[in-house]
Amino acid sequence: MLPAVHLTEPSPEQFSERFLHHLRYNCGLELRHARAADHLAALELAVRESMIDREILTRRTYDEVRPKTVNYLSMEYLLGRLLLNNLIATGLVDTAREAMQLMGLNLDTILDEEPDPGLGNGGLGRLAACFLDSLATLDYPAYGYGLRYDYGMFRQGFEKGWQVEHADTWLEGGFPWEIARHDLTVPVMVGGHVDWIPKKGGKHRPTWVGWRLAYGIPHDILVAGYGTNTVSILRLWDAQAASEFDFQIFSQGNFVKAVEERERVESVTRVLYPADDVEAGRRLRLMQEYFLVACTVRDVMDRFQRRHGEAWELLPDKVAFQLNDTHPALTVAEVMRYLLDEAGLNWTPSWEITRAICSYTNHTLLPEALETWPVSVMEPLIPRHVQIIYEINRRFMDSVKERCAGDPDRLRRMSILQEDGEKRLRMANLAIVGSHRVNGVAKLHTELLRTRVVKDFADLWPDRFVAITNGVTPRRWLLACNPRLASAINRRIGDGWVTDLGRLRELEPFADDTEFQEEVLAIKRANKKDLAAEVQRLCDISFDPSSLYDVQIKRLHEYKRQLLNAMHIILLYRRIKADPSLDVLPRSFVFGAKAAPSYHMAKLIIRLVNGIGEVVNDDPDVAGRLRVAFLPDYRVTLAEKVIPAADLSEQISTAGMEASGTGNMKLALNGALTIGTLDGANIEIKDAVGEDNIFIFGLTAAEVEERLTTGAHRPWKLYRGDEELAGVLDDLRDGVFAGDDAPQLRDIWSALMEHGDRYMCLADFRSYVEAQEHAAALYRDRPAWAAAAIRNIAAMGYFSSDRAITQYANEIWNLEPVSVEEHD
Numbered sequence: 118m119l120p121a122v123h124l125t126e127p128s129p130e131q132f133s134e135r136f137l138h139h140l141r142y143n144c145g146l147e148l149r150h151a152r153a154a155d156h157l158a159a160l161e162l163a164v165r166e167s168m169i170d171r172e173i174l175t176r177r178t179y180d181e182v183r184p185k186t187v188n189y190l191s192m193e194y195l196l197g198r199l200l201l202n203n204l205i206a207t208g209l210v211d212t213a214r215e216a217m218q219l220m221g222l223n224l225d226t227i228l229d230e231e232p233d234p235g236l237g238n239g240g241l242g243r244l245a246a247c248f249l250d251s252l253a254t255l256d257y258p259a260y261g262y263g264l265r266y267d268y269g270m271f272r273q274g275f276e277k278g279w280q281v282e283h284a285d286t287w288l289e290g291g292f293p294w295e296i297a298r299h300d301l302t303v304p305v306m307v308g309g310h311v312d313w314i315p316k317k318g319g320k321h322r323p324t325w326v327g328w329r330l331a332y333g334i335p336h337d338i339l340v341a342g343y344g345t346n347t348v349s350i351l352r353l354w355d356a357q358a359a360s361e362f363d364f365q366i367f368s369q370g371n372f373v374k375a376v377e378e379r380e381r382v383e384s385v386t387r388v389l390y391p392a393d394d395v396e397a398g399r400r401l402r403l404m405q406e407y408f409l410v411a412c413t414v415r416d417v418m419d420r421f422q423r424r425h426g427e428a429w430e431l432l433p434d435k436v437a438f439q440l441n442d443t444h445p446a447l448t449v450a451e452v453m454r455y456l457l458d459e460a461g462l463n464w465t466p467s468w469e470i471t472r473a474i475c476s477y478t479n480h481t482l483l484p485e486a487l488e489t490w491p492v493s494v495m496e497p498l499i500p501r502h503v504q505i506i507y508e509i510n511r512r513f514m515d516s517v518k519e520r521c522a523g524d525p526d527r528l529r530r531m532s533i534l535q536e537d538g539e540k541r542l543r544m545a546n547l548a549i550v551g552s553h554r555v556n557g558v559a560k561l562h563t564e565l566l567r568t569r570v571v572k573d574f575a576d577l578w579p580d581r582f583v584a585i586t587n588g589v590t591p592r593r594w595l596l597a598c599n600p601r602l603a604s605a606i607n608r609r610i611g612d613g614w615v616t617d618l619g620r621l622r623e624l625e626p627f628a629d630d631t632e633f634q635e636e637v638l639a640i641k642r643a644n645k646k647d648l649a650a651e652v653q654r655l656c657d658i659s660f661d662p663s664s665l666y667d668v669q670i671k672r673l674h675e676y677k678r679q680l681l682n683a684m685h686i687i688l689l690y691r692r693i694k695a696d697p698s699l700d701v702l703p704r705s706f707v708f709g710a711k712a713a714p715s716y717h718m719a720k721l722i723i724r725l726v727n728g729i730g731e732v733v734n735d736d737p738d739v740a741g742r743l744r745v746a747f748l749p750d751y752r753v754t755l756a757e758k759v760i761p762a763a764d765l766s767e768q769i770s771t772a773g774m775e776a777s778g779t780g781n782m783k784l785a786l787n788g789a790l791t792i793g794t795l796d797g798a799n800i801e802i803k804d805a806v807g808e809d810n811i812f813i814f815g816l817t818a819a820e821v822e823e824r825l826t827t828g829a830h831r832p833w834k835l836y837r838g839d840e841e842l843a844g845v846l847d848d849l850r851d852g853v854f855a856g857d858d859a860p861q862l863r864d865i866w867s868a869l870m871e872h873g874d875r876y877m878c879l880a881d882f883r884s885y886v887e888a889q890e891h892a893a894a895l896y897r898d899r900p901a902w903a904a905a906a907i908r909n910i911a912a913m914g915y916f917s918s919d920r921a922i923t924q925y926a927n928e929i930w931n932l933e934p935v936s937v938e939e940h941d
């Protein structure tokens with residue numbers, strides 16, 4: 118008999134006892150000696166207790182029920198701060214607030230001490246974090262798997278307007294949320310080669326020999342569902358050298374070489390690649406991808422075996438692997454290797470099982486962003502996997518040949534092996550062939566996948582492709598980050614929306630309610646005042662809360678077109694300079710974006726926006742009507758401050774290039790109006806809020822495609838046809854906003870005028886400016902703007918990650934929720 122587990126809610130007094138206990142026995146401090154960082158650590162440990170109780174309960178339930186479990190594999194998790202969300206999830210916010218008060222401390226001050234675990238680049242990593250929140254909240258049995266990078270996303274600073282990168286040492290002050298599970302350490306094989314060795318029965322079997330061992334140490338971060346007992350685990354792997362690894366070198370007396378070798382192994386989880394495209398493709402990155410996959414498959418198979426022994430045929434009823442983009446695509450090969458080489462199954466059942474348990478989410482439409490790896494890089498690291506992939510491909514090609522014999526081009530396109538030039542493996546093709554479902558992340562995205570990017574596969578297997586539009590968690594992105602708006606909503610419709618976001622529809626009737634309009638405007642203003650203080654602190658720029666806050670926060674990419682936004686600001690500035698008495702709506706522009714350190718053009722655009730700010734912010738003719746702030750070190754924590762204060766949400770990617778976007782959803786949920794192209798999830802946002810409550814502009818994906826492929830896009834023609842545009846371009850050419858850096862920033866002008874303006878900034882410019890004018894006009898009509906904002910909030914129900922995860926569970930994983938009850 119296991120001991121009973123009951124979850125008891127601590128009183129504020131008991132909670133402060135807990136806090137003081139941790140302060141004393143973990144930090145070795147009495148309250149009077151504790152500093153802010155100690156308060157934080159003690160509070161985190163106090164909350165963690167409640168989470169561990171729930172985790173133990175969850176584990177017990179699953180050991181009994183042995184339910185099907187989804188394993189989400191992602192190279193990135195952009196968690197953001199955890200303390201407030203964990204307090205909210207466990208229902209301890211008020212208790213903690215009172216407890217801190219009892220000790221003369223302030224909860225909000227402590228919360229603001231927490232560093233941001235930034236183990237991701239952008240949307241894909243944040244989506245993984247929202248999904249974990251929803252999985253736990255909806256009681257789906259789930260594990261998240263990732264890597265425990267010693268250095269997460271770099272910290273961004275600006276020097277003379279240029280981005281500079283600093284190391285993110287997030288583990289330095291200790292990270293109380295993680296629990297190292299040395300007992301669950303897994304071995305990982307690398308290197309060596311494949312031999313054909315006779316097995317029993319005289320048959321020769323390929324055998325991976327000569328490999329070396331490394332180890333993966335799991336570090337578990339608990340993820341508490343909101344208002345449920347379910348706690349799931351995010352398991353992050355840390356690479357460690359095996360002690361016997363270097364035995365031989367040690368014994369030869371080459372101590373220093375042996376230590377270097379250990380260092381090489383352990384560097385696998387040293388740093389997150391700070392680029393969200395394939396350019397960063399290096400051997401170490403491949404090693405990271407393999408390491409995640411090898412550790413995870415081993416862990417999942419060990420758990421399966423503990424529960425079900427060797428009944429491998431049960432795998433599809435018990436296990437699902439979800440691949441977050443192609444980064445963990447080697448899962449397909451690793452599961453095959455495990456079933457063939459370790460479980461001893463034959464090819465056909467192994468392949469059926471593999472396909473039944475794997476599925477793949479695609480996050481990009483740009484063909485050049487699809488991951489491929491040179492065989493010459495893969496072979497020395499994972500020779501057995503390369504061999505298995507060749508065999509997968511051979512059988513796949515045979516089956517395609519039967520269907521489309523007379524179409525060698527089609528065969529070439531569909532092959533996992535790219536053979537022109539250096540031989541490479543196409544990870545998307547591997548992931549598609551090895552999965553039973555492939556999903557896009559928005560309707561348009563899935564449609565373009567089907568008809569353009571992987572058309573051949575969609576023609577062959579139409580049912581394999583499904584559309585599941587992204588979503589965001591309302592716990593972090595409304596309840597936690599915008600308490601003012603959350604309580605105003607609660608006062609009108611109750612708090613059911615927190616776990617059933619569709620309930621926001623009930624706000625619709627309040628769109629025309631003057632009192633609610635005024636309340637929403639007052640809340641926005643208070644949030645804008647808070648942000649103004651932050652902007653002052655970070656950038657020494659003063660924002661007027663009555664100005665329109667025009668916000669673009671996302672990774673810096675040419676296709677996201679921060680440049681188009683900048684060109685609009687230049688246009689407004691030029692209009693003011695031409696006539697300082699002109700009536701222009703006062704605007705405060707907020708940018709937040711990190712550029713990949715090797716992305717030249719992205720860094721130039723950051724320099725340009727900072728240059729515009731320098732010129733515009735202090736120009737007496739402008740008289741404070743335009744303010745431009747590029748907030749340094751954009752990350753989840755900063756997003757949580759900007760989003761509640763935003764009036765206008767810039768979602769202006771070149772149509773057909775943004776797979777979905779998720780910031781668009783967060784901003785609308787907080788009452789910002791969108792100015793955007795018909796791209797990604799913007800289209801579905803438009804359908805939800807109605808055309809009158811969004812500012813849509815620009816070419817459609819089909820029109821962009823047409824112009825790019827026919828060469829119909831003519832930058833110089835557009836230049837000559839639009840005087841204002843010409844003025845903006847001349848300023849870019851002349852380095853008006855570049856100071857001493859004019860020669861370098863001229864590359865931006867060249868990209869537009871000499872290299873074909875691939876992202877169609879010129880083509881969409883006039884239409885964008887007009888949409889901006891509509892936005893300005895509506896903003897002046899405060900009640901009308903408030904009504905539109907309320908309609909946006911009311912329409913965001915669909916964009917909850919709870920809805921998205923329910924779809925994954927039903928349409929991909931065939932997964933049922935399991936409720937976690939207290940045990941007697």
Ligand code: 26Q
Binds near residue numbers: 244778
């Ligand atoms: C690949 C190979 C080597 C090094 C790095 C990478 C790499 C890393 C990160 C490639 C891509 C990423 C991230 C992509 C990403 O964030 N995509 C975004 O995913 C969101 C969630 O689906 C969408 O909303 C966005 O539209 C999409 O851009």
